[in-house]
Amino acid sequence: MKPYDHSFHAFIQGIILIGFALLMLGLILSGNIVYYIAPTMMPFIYFSMTTFFFLGIVQVFRSTKKEDDHDHDHTACNCEHDHQINGPPWVKVMIYSIFILPVIFGFALPDRGLDSSVAANRGMQLGSGINEEISKKSANKKETVESSDSEEEVSRVDDYLDDPEGYIDSLGSSSDDLQDEDHYVIEDLYDEEWFDDYYVELAEEMMDEDIIVVTEKNYLDMMTIFDLYLDKFIGKEIEIAGFTFRERDFDSNQIVAARFSMTCCTADAGVYGTLIESSEAENYDDDTWISASGTIEKDEYNGQTVPVITNATIFEIEEPDSPYVYPSF
Amino acid sequence: MKNNKGTLIGKDLLGLGLLFLFLLLFLFSEQVSTSEQMESLPNAMVNVNTIFLSIVIEAIPFILLGVFISALIQMYVSEETIQRFLPKNAVAALVPAAMLGAIIPLCECAIVPVVRRLIRKGMPLHVGVVFLVAAPILNPVVFASTFFAFRNNPTILYSRMGLAFVLSIIIGAIILKLFKNKPDQLRQTANMSLASHHVHVEGIQPQRKKATILTQVRDTLYHAVDEFFMMGKYLILGAFIAALFQTFLDRSLLETIGSNEYSSTVVMMVFAYLLSLCSEADAFVASSFGNQFTDQSLVAFLVYGPMLDLKNTFMLFAFFKARFVIAFMIIVTFIVFVSVLLLFGWIL
Structure with missing residues (x-):
């Protein structure tokens, strides 16, 4: 040798x-x-x-x-x-x-960033998924609160349909007592005070905005907020950007604006998206970067309550500098 | 060798050519990677490449950390020191080992070279194994990331940490029982070359100069590089296979298999193995599965993954005898599965 x-x-x-x-x-x-x-x-x-x-x-x-x-x-x-x-x-x-x-x-x-084929394999999260865990955990505990909540919800949606502007105006004034109610429900669920404080504050801040702009920075937080307090945001205007993606069972007017979230590297990337309903949806192929603005509504997808942006106007945008979004902590 | 000038120059040219290639690629990377041929590559290939490079680049700093610590141990920690700090009783050493594992902030990439070095330095096999499985989970960074990922479900955090502590001791105890009489489970090739080398060194021993600080630093660096190349190839291979699974495995498939509590636990363990995530980040992946999977299967995912995964297996096979690695894998898999079932079936 x-x-x-x-x-x-x-x-x-x-x-x-x-x-x-x-x-x-x-x-x-x-x-x-x-x-x-x-x-x-x-x-x-x-x-x-x-x-x-x-x-x-x-x-x-x-x-x-x-x-x-x-x-x-x-x-x-x-x-x-x-x-x-x-x-x-x-x-x-x-x-x-x-x-x-x-x-x-x-x-x-x-x-290149990961694309929709990876998204399809990873499984899309419509919203942050946090909602399901909470409702699973506290199903019995919250039952009474929830039922009254959803009744209120229906009436609120009616309010909005009757008089959209008046309703939105009233949102601002009533947000304080809504807050108290949130506080009660949330504190019931969590011990960590900073957790609800953080989201309650952000939600409050967002509700004061005329148009809710979901940015790269607040993306994951907004996903969480829509899951926690979706009802409070129904009827609000929203603007969101992401790459387009479709599940196999989508209608032709349905599309998702999605982002990959990354903690350390792409191996841990997850896909978070918001459902959009728009007549313009079919004009966009998968993996097109779009910005969509429309009205937030509540809908169900595969048995999960999700936010949906209705009557959205969509336009194509440049791929953002940072293709992924990151947790804010 | 010396009379063979031709091959020597050839080898130098080979190295220089490689350097030239790298520099060329560095300078013209953008032109190459945005060229039509490259852009027209299938998306799947680009995705595999993205995830593969991502895992490699992500793991490299931690591997480096591991090989540096290992090199420092090699240079400055003597066999006697290790013997002195270890309890004489083999069983009694298990608990302090698990606690020490909790203090060492190393992830599953970095811990392998360190444990191997410690075992080589005379640390008993079972104690090394306790480190190997405890350190990647019981560490402050992992604690924090699990806390954030499961803010609304602290059971996951406490089960993960608690199980990691208890199971590392149990796994160490089983290894002690099984391999009591054959503690030398490191690969042997090394010792053979050691033997031949030894004879050689013995003759020149007296003339050896006393090591100066400079030579010590230099030797530490040499060790680190050598070990990096030793481990790196397994890391890269493991990362590549993990990237294939990451790209092509349809996760909704898992959800359909994993509908009941047994099968979902099994599925999540297989999944943790194949994905080869860093233990610092796996909690976020687990939380994205929160909807479809039970707490039990998520804890199995979070406990099993850092102890054993695809990328890790490659590195273990590099350092330990195959029989030992297989035994280790079976023990860890069995213990994690059973204990998760017990914990969630009867206690919680």
Whole structure:
């Protein structure tokens, strides 16, 4: 067997490390890193990028030490030499290919966000899904409250239908006592006070707006709020952006504006969408970025209560800089 | 080797060529990746690539952390130190090991090289296993993310943390019982080369200079790089297969299979294994399943995934004997399944 060529392996390894560092640097410089990693994780990426550059250079220097270096200084670290990449040449080529290919793929393949085919496989969440858990947990406890709530709901919808403007005006004035009611229900469910405080405050803030604009920043919070307090928002104007997506059983006037949410990386990405009903819906293919504005209504989809934007006007928009949305904490 | 100048130059050229290729790609990445040929690639392929790179780039800092800690242990923690801090009684070592696992903030990528190094340094196998399964779950970051993801359902958080603690001890105890007489379950190739190397080193031992700080730092770096290349290939392979599942597995399929409490628990465990999520983020994925799955199956997902997943299995096979890894996988799977059923069937 040929002696293990330390210098060659150190050299190749050093270059691979520099390759990885260049890939990360390239992604950061072009801004395309947002397709792969959530902003909160970026410090870790900077850490590994600098470490790779540094280690890569160290490795290249290590390779300049020839193996006729007789005191074996750089290897005589009394460790087991279990890191050597052994085997016939084709095995070595395979092993290094495993490291080289991701770098080449990273540079050469287009940087794109996940699309609707992934969304379909992941399963779309219409709303944040938090509503179901709550109702599941507190079904018995809340029964009485809920029934009176929904009666009130019907009457409120009637109010709105009779006199939309008057009703919306009255929303502002009545929001205080609505708040108290929310507070009672919510505090019943949670121990963590900051949790309801946060959403109650945000919901209150949003109800004061003429048009509710769902942005990248408040996207997930708004999804949660619509699940918690959907009834309070019925009849409000809303504006929301996302990529288009359809479930198989959708009618031709139904479409979803969806966003992927990401915590660390795309492996944990989930899909959150809002159902839109509009005569313009069929004009848009899947994976088109749209902005839709319309009126919030309540509907059921597959037995789940979901917000739906009715009579929406839709127009196509540019893909946003950040294709994903992120949790706000 | 020395008389073979030709191959030497050839090898140098190979390396330089590679560097040149990387630099070229770096400079013209945008032109290449937005070219028509690349843009016309099937979407599925681009999706796989996106998720694959995402997992790799995401895991690299944590692997680096793991190999650096491992290198530091290699350099500065002696076998004697480990022996001194370990309780003499094998069973008595289990509980402190689980508690120590709770303090070490390492995820499931970083813990593998560290545990292997500790075992190599003379830590008993079963204690290492306790670390291996406890540390990725019992750590502050995971606690916080689970708390946020299940704000409205603290049962999940407490079951996850409680089970991780108790199960790591149980799993450690079973490993102790099974492998009591064969504690050496690390792969052997290393020791063979150690033997040959040893003879070689012995002769020059007296002339060895005392290690200066500089050489110590340098050796630590060398160890870290070597170990990165040792582990990295398994990480990358695991990430690729996980990316395939991430892209092509239709999750609604799982929901139809996982309708009753047994099958849903099994389905969620399989799912946790295949997805190979980082334990810091898996709680958010689990919470997006909140609607369709029971608390029981979600806890199974959250406890099983960090202990064992696809990406991890590759790394375990790299370091441990195959028989041990298979035994470990069976034990962890069985224990997690049974205990989750017991916990939610009888206690909660």
